C-alpha cells in the first residue's frame with residue numbers, strides 16, 4: 001500500500017497540555033509518526049512525500065479567517081509583550097450569546113482554539129498543512145485507481161472543526177480527504193475508529209447528506225470530548241440520519257468492538273458511497289496510554305479486514321495512537337488486515 005508522509009511535522013512539538021489541571025508535555029509527539037513510519041517501512045510499504053497541493057484542499061473545508069489565524073497566529077503572538085513560547089487560549093465565546101470576531105490575536109485564539117491541547121508553535125502551520133497535503137494526495141491516489149492508500153498524518157485532524165482547533169488537531173485531514181473525493185463520487189463515507197469521538201468531522205458534515213459520518217469511540221459520558229459523540233446525535237436538517245455514533249463501554253475488547261463495527265459497516269453499505277475515508281486511530285488499543293478500550297494488536301487486523309470487505313476505494317488516515325511499544329505493531333496489524341482481506 002502506498003504510504004503518503006510529509007516530514008514537515010518534525011519540528012511541531014507542542015509543549016503545553018493540561019491534564020486534570022496539571023501542565024505537562026503533550027502526548028502528541030513527533031516520535032509517534034517516526035514509529036509509525038518505521039513500522040510501515042519495515043513491512044515494505046512504499047513511502048512517498050505529497051506534492052504541495054496549495055491552499056485548495058484545506059480551503060474546501062475550513063473558513064478563510066481560521067486559515068489566516070493558523071498561519072499568522074504564532075508570529076503575531078510573539079510580538080505581544082511577555083508572550084509565551086506557544087499560542088494558548090484563555091477566554092472563549094459563550095454559546096448562544098452575541099459574538100463579534102475579535103481583532104486581537106488573544107481574542108482570536110479563544111475564538112479558534114477549543115481547548116489547551118492544540119497549542120500553536122513556530123512550526124505548527126507547516127506541520128498541519130503537510131498532514132493535510134498527505135491526506136489530499138492519498139485521496140487523489142485512490143481517485144486515480146489505487147484500491148487503498150494510507151496517509152500518515154501528524155498532527156491528527158478529526159477533532160478540528162470548520163473554524164476551530166482542539167484535541168491536538170488543527171486541519172481536519174479526514175474531512176479534507178473526503179471533500180477531495182467528492183469531486184469524483186456523489187457520496188463519500190467517513191468511518192472513524194479512533195478511541196475518541198470524531199467531533200470535528202461530525203461538526204463539519206452535520207448538516208450534509210453527501211458525506212456520511214460514522215464514529216466508534218469510548219462513551220463520551222466518560223471520555224473526552226464529552227459534549228459530542230452520543231448516540232442521539234444523528235445530524236440536522238439535510239444531514240438528519242447521515243451521522244451515526246456508536247459509543248463503547250470502558251474496556252471494550254475485540255469481540256464487542258467487532259459487533260459494533262458490523263453495525264457501522266451495515267450503515268455504510270446501505271448508504272452505498274463511492275469511496276471511504278477511515279480515521280485510523282490506534283488509541284483503542286489495550287495498552288495505549290489512554291487505557292480506555294481494550295482492542296488487541298491482532299484485533300486491529302480483524303477490524304480493518306472487516307472494513308476492507310466493504311469493497312470500497314479507501315483512504316486510511318492516521319489519527320491518534322500514543323507512545324507505547326505497541327504503536328508500530330498496531331499499525332502493521334491494521335495495514336496487513338486490510339491488505340489481506342482486500
Ligand SMILES: [Zn+2]
Pocket residue numbers: 194195196281283319320321
Ligand atoms: Zn484519539
